[in-house]
Each structure stands twice: as structure tokens, then as C-alpha cells.
Amino acid sequence: MKYLALIYTAANAGPAYGTPEFGEFMKGYEAATQHYRTDKVLIAGEGLKPTSTATTVRVRNGKTETMDGPFAETKETLGGFYLLDCTNLDEAIKYAAMIPSAQFGCVEVRPVMEY
Amino acid sequence: MEPSPQASTKTINSFVRREWGRLLSSLIGNLRDFQLAEDCLQEALESALIHWQRSGLPRSPAGWLLQTARRKAIDRLRRNKNFERKSAEYAALIEMEQEAPEPPEDHSIPDERLRLIFTCCHPALEEKSRIALTLPTLGGLTTREIARAFLDKEDAMAQRLVRAKQKIAAAGIPCIVPDAEALPERLASVLGVLYLIFNEGYAATSGDSLIRRSLCEEAIRLAHILHTLRPGEPEIMGLLALMLLHDSRSSARSDTDGNMIALEYQDRRL
Numbered sequence: 001m002k003y004l005a006l007i008y009t010a011a012n013a014g015p016a017y018g019t020p021e022f023g024e025f026m027k028g029y030e031a032a033t034q035h036y037r038t039d040k041v042l043i044a045g046e047g048l049k050p051t052s053t054a055t056t057v058r059v060r061n062g063k064t065e066t067m068d069g070p071f072a073e074t075k076e077t078l079g080g081f082y083l084l085d086c087t088n089l090d091e092a093i094k095y096a097a098m099i100p101s102a103q104f105g106c107v108e109v110r111p112v113m114e115y
Numbered sequence: 116m117e118p119s120p121q122a123s124t125k126t127i128n129s130f131v132r133r134e135w136g137r138l139l140s141s142l143i144g145n146l147r148d149f150q151l152a153e154d155c156l157q158e159a160l161e162s163a164l165i166h167w168q169r170s171g172l173p174r175s176p177a178g179w180l181l182q183t184a185r186r187k188a189i190d191r192l193r194r195n196k197n198f199e200r201k202s203a204e205y206a207a208l209i210e211m212e213q214e215a216p217e218p219p220e221d222h223s224i225p226d227e228r229l230r231l232i233f234t235c236c237h238p239a240l241e242e243k244s245r246i247a248l249t250l251p252t253l254g255g256l257t258t259r260e261i262a263r264a265f266l267d268k269e270d271a272m273a274q275r276l277v278r279a280k281q282k283i284a285a286a287g288i289p290c291i292v293p294d295a296e297a298l299p300e301r302l303a304s305v306l307g308v309l310y311l312i313f314n315e316g317y318a319a320t321s322g323d324s325l326i327r328r329s330l331c332e333e334a335i336r337l338a339h340i341l342h343t344l345r346p347g348e349p350e351i352m353g354l355l356a357l358m359l360l361h362d363s364r365s366s367a368r369s370d371t372d373g374n375m376i377a378l379e380y381q382d383r384r385l
Contacts, residue, residue: 001287088289089239090297111286 002112003092009105028100047080136253140227159183178218236305244279
């Protein structure tokens with residue numbers, strides 16, 4: 001089964017860019033990604049630029065409307081994702097727990113719909 | 116009771132109550148589908164009630180039920196729209212049917228209830244749903260009884276059950292005993308559910324009596340099953356002992372009208 005692990009964090013949570021902790025944090029991501037590769041579960045994984053760079057698009061009456069900013073203003077925002085191919089939820093949870101951001105933010109694990 | 120070739124509904128009921136969890140877990144193992152397994156076992160039970168009341172219990176009642184349920188599953192899978200996805204399970208069922216045309220002996224049916232308990236008490240399910248799933252699945256109480264015990268409307272409780280089973284299937288919650296690494300945490304979830312069931316029975320928040328013996332008994336019964344399946348696990352033994360100790364005082368804790376009696380006035384001989 002495919003699972004999407006959605007990584008949510010608050011803007012100022014976690015180590016700040018440029019500190020030694022941030023280096024450790026990024027190494028944690030490299031290690032997790034490598035682990036997924038070795039276990040052959042990784043389909044895709046990306047980090048996202050901050051929500052200040054987001055544009056929300058709607059089409060109403062055939063007209064495209066754009067808005068500056070994310071779809072919903074929330075404290076914790078989507079910062080990245082992994083798409084993993086696991087045998088079951090237990091495995092998906094195990095891999096999700098390796099994501100460094102889970103230490104201060106949270107990871108939502110969602111099964112991917114099969115058609 | 117006079118001997119008769121027919122099996123009374125009572126005999127059948129107590130047999131089913133005892134064997135339900137074992138049969139269901141075995142069937143889930145074959146089908147890898149909670150809802151399908153439950154539906155098929157239910158259907159098998161319906162035909163059992165007709166056959167057994169007419170001609171008495173078969174030699175291996177559990178084996179009879181399991182085989183009938185498997186055949187119902189074969190039927191259902193054949194009719195199923197998304198047959199493709201279940202073709203592996205279907206093939207395995209057909210093979211089982213060909214290898215053993217006779218119902219299996221009761222004692223040869225493996226006991227997979229431990230896996231089922233871990234599925235029902237999976238931390239990815241809401242706590243109340245874990246209780247709602249565990250109680251009927253492992254043999255004990257009906258949805259109505261559970262709804263009454265936990266102050267829920269019967270249809271709300273039924274809804275909760277449906278949603279929980281859908282989540283098990285859709286999110287891919289496995290029917291397995293977790294590995295050693297995850298076991299302590301997951302066992303805590305299971306024991307938590309059992310203790311909640313016991314607590315609700317010990318000091319009922321609803322109903323006309325202070326103590327609901329059936330819930331206490333059910334919690335103790337399930338803890339006994341856990342203990343049998345995983346002997347020597349200190350956490351399980353501890354919870355079982357605690358519940359047995361509390362339960363031993365239950366007949367002294369309320370008077371004939373169901374009112375609570377304070378500790379100092381309790382009859383120590385009971």
C-alpha cells in the first residue's frame with residue numbers, strides 16, 4: 001500500500017537555520033531518506049518552501065482566481081512529504097516516526113486511494 | 116436437560132460466545148479483511164442455527180462453522196466487483212477447500228486471537244472505538260449491551276464500529292502481533308482497553324446498578340485469554356491480578372438495592 005506522510009510544523013519550531021542543531025536536523029533527513037531507499041519503500045519525498053511563497057488557485061465560473069498565501073492560515077503548515085510504499089500501517093508509522101520534524105511538529109500518515 | 120438430537124439455542128449461543136473470537140481471527144487470517152470475515156462468519160452461523168437445531172451439533176462444530184464461512188467467502192469473492200484485488204486470498208481458499216473437503220477438527224484450528232486483539236486495540240483507532248471493537252469481536256457482548264454500558268445510542272455505537280472497521284481496511288491496519296520493538300507500547304494499548312472495560316463494570320456510569328458484572332467478567336476473561344496466549348508477560352499478569360483482586364470484593368460493595376456500601380460497613384465474609 002502507498003502512504004503519504006505529510007509533515008506539519010509551526011513556523012518557528014525546530015532548529016534555526018545556520019545553527020549546529022540545524023545541521024544535525026538535516027542529517028536526520030538524509031539518514032531517513034537513505035533508510036527508505038535501502039528498504040526500497042521510497043517513491044518520492046520533497047521539502048516545500050515556506051507558506052509565504054504559496055499561491056492559492058480557484059476556478060469559479062470558468063475564471064481563474066489567485067490569492068496570495070496558503071489555502072488555510074494555520075499555526076502548523078505543510079512543510080514537506082514522503083510517498084512511501086509499505087505493507088501496512090504499522091510499517092508506515094514506523095517510517096514516519098523516523099522523520100526528524102516529528103520530534104517537534106507532526107506527521108500525518110494517509111493511505112493513498114487505489115482505483 | 117433431557118438428551119435430544121437437536122441442539123438448543125442456548126447450547127449454540129454459549130458455544131458461539133466461546134468460539135467466536137477464535138473463528139473470526141482464523142478467518143481474518145485467511146481473508147485479510149475484517150468486515151468480509153465477520154459477514155461470512157455471521158452467515159455461517161445463520162445456517163448453523165438452522166442445521167444444528169434440526170440435526171444436533173456436528174462432530175467438530177467449530178470446524179463446521181469455519182468451513183461454511185470459508186465457502187461463503189468464496190461465494191462472495193466470486194461475486195465481488197473488485198475481484199482482482201482479492202484473487203490471492205481467493206486462490207488460497209479454493210486450495211484449502213480442495214485439500215480438505217471435510218471440516219477441520221476443532222482442536223486443529225489455530226488460535227489467532229492475539230493478533231485480533233492487537234488489531235482491535237490499535238493506537239491508530241480512537242480509544243472508544245477500540246473498546247467498541249474489542250468487546251463484540253472477541254466474543255463478549257452485543258452492540259446494544261456495549262452501547263448501554265458506555266452511554267451511547269445503539270446506532271451511534273454501530274456507526275462507530277462501522278467506521279473503525281473501515282479504517283482498519285482503508286488505512287491498512289494489519290492483523291499481526293507487533294514485533295518486539297513495538298510490542299511494549301502496543302501491549303499497553305491493549306491492556307488500557309481491558310482496564311477501561313473493567314472500570315466501567317466496576318463503577319458503572321450508567322444503568323441501575325453500581326456494578327456491571329458482565330463487563331468485569333468480560334475484561335477478566337479477555338485478560339485470561341491474553342495471559343494464556345502470552346504466558347509470563349508481567350504487565351498482563353499484573354493487570355489480571357489487579358482485576359481479580361478488585362472483583363473478589365464485588366458482592367460486598369453494594370446492597371440488595373444496588374446502593375454503594377462504604378468500605379467500613381462492608382461484609383468482610385463475602
